[in-house]
Amino acid sequence: MLQIEDLHSRLGETPILRGVNLRVLAGEVHVIVGANGSGKSTLGRVLLGDEQHTVTQGTVTLGDADLLALEPHERAQAGFFLSFQSPPAIDGVSAVDLLHAGAQAASEERVSHFRFKKQLGAHLRTVHLGEEFVNREIHKGASGGERRKLELASMLALEPKLAFLDEVDSGVDIDGIHAMADALRQYMAGGGRGLVIVSHGERLLDHLAPTHVHVMADGQLVESGDATLLQRVKQEGFAQRKGALERRGIGTVRTEA
Amino acid sequence: MTDALVDFTQITRRDLDTPDASAYADEFAKGIDEALVRKISADKGEPDWVLAVRLKALAQFHTLEMPSWGPDLSGLDFGQIRYFATATNTPNAKTWADVDPTIKKTFERLQIPQAERALLAGVGAQYESETVYHSLKAEWEEQGVIFLDFDEAVRTHPELVKKHFTRVVPINDHKFAALHYAVFSGGTFLYVPSGVRVTQPLQAYFRMNAINQGQFEHTLIVVEEGAQAHYIEGCSAPKYGSASLHAGCVEVQVGAGASCRYSSVENWSADTFNLNTKRSVVQARGRMEWIGGNLGSGTTMLYPCSVLVGAEARADHLGVAFANAGQNQDTGAKVILQGERTRATVVSKSLSKGGGVSTYRGLIDVGARATDAVVNVECDALMLDGESVSDTIPYIRCGNDTASITHEASAGKISEETLLYCASRGLDPEVAKGVIVNGFLDEVVKTLPLEYASELNRLIELEMEGSIG
Structure with missing residues (x-):
């Protein structure tokens, strides 16, 4: 479904992604862990098409679509969803109006505003947000936790093929984590969907059963494995893990000068 | 047929910009002099006191200086404007069937008869210098409400008009007020007696048609003690590429405990100098609301003013201005607080695009007697590209230490x-900008009746077209 091959990018003159390879099939839940600055968030931004990042090499396909050839909104319409760590508030624009406009843009048929609103209300309940968030100005005066929950509800409403969730669990309390895990299970139950979760290895991952775990360092996925890799990383930490990898000669781990 | 339903969103740029034939205009000379002023007065069969006002105003017009501040008005040649023109021999019809068919069609294109049927208490329609249609639903007439073409009101209610005319905006207020009083024609007289609450809006629509036309309608609204009115003004003119001038004047008197809401969507063509004067005097516990959308026009200077003379009088000014390529929207609000515990809110939202210039110019003047006055001003400007300009020029004078004044600008x-x-x-940049602009304006637009909110949204949408450079 999502196929990333040898993806390189720069931010200004600085190389960030240095050859990312990743394949996500329908039904798979991938977790990417890594130290701050290892390139996890950049990967999401590059997949969306943030103009601040320049792709210098590599290919990305989502289904039949050559993702890198598309504008950001076309990538979203093709089924790619990125959650924002700090989504912006937009004056006077409600969540339902923004998301309905997006759903309508992705659909060739008319999307009923009334029905969409009702569904969004249900998704908000799933992530433990009040239904008033349907009509409230999007992200205005909302806490970090509320914003991230609304991002997940947005994902449920837009039904993407591939959701890339960037630290959606930070700043969310334990009840919220349970709700988010429910939301992610509900999303995957929709069928034909894939999930990439970027996290610092926090509590959300305890409630999910990732099919794949990747360690990111210096712009590459340097180690991949099943859920047990998560436990090893948790015990050893990234720095030790990176050292161990280098000693074993795995990956081409580079350190910034 | 669905023509009983009003839907302003069907209106296209072509409906607004396309002129009707205007051979009639050739019979009327351009330029202004005493002979013209006397002719206008004689045509209307006015009493001498009105002619005296006109002549005094003409003298003031010649004496007063052009404004030394604000937008460039050098493109306005007073000698090239046609100050008075009539397009029909049957003015002031009481039914649409009696309106000249061409003119009727124009107003139908602008959805005015449809709006009248659907939601209005009364309608006035002015074409060039004359009102072509005016009506008030019987239930309001029976309660003593007077809603007439201004010229007719001078004839039929001379004492009432004389008592209130020029009391809110003096004839020497500024050069364009003087010009207005010299050549004014048409407009509206609305009188709501004590205690009568007119719950449906009343609307007047002003249409200029011929090239180089001037329009100078006078609107006089008197809302007596405890009464209520909502007046809606719409305006448009076709596009020629040669200057036209709109210098209307609105005088509103709000009695004790009365309330008046004045909503207007001004959508003149890019050729128009819109130099308009709107002012209200509000008595104790009265409330005045100005809700304005300024689109179109080449240059606008418009600063609705509320003078809060009575204790606990209140004014709310909500304005939206959109300056597109080649346009200069110089708009704002003036509030003069004189009574104790008076309150005022000003919310101004301006948009500029394609190099357009949008300026908020405001005055808050708290007088010495205005103990515990409260004023909140919020000005937000959104520039849709790098070449557009936005400016905020607020003046605040405070003559009473107990006043609380806040001014926020973004x-x-x-x-x-x-x-x-x-x-x-999933939103492409053009759709996203539209959604963001609608959200930016939402606070003001939602105060309009639904149909007019849709109209304003539609007009904004027309301005937004091709906003991706």
């Missing part, structure tokens, strides 16, 4: 992060 562009966020939900 100016900015739509951030790249916001556009990217919208894109991540």
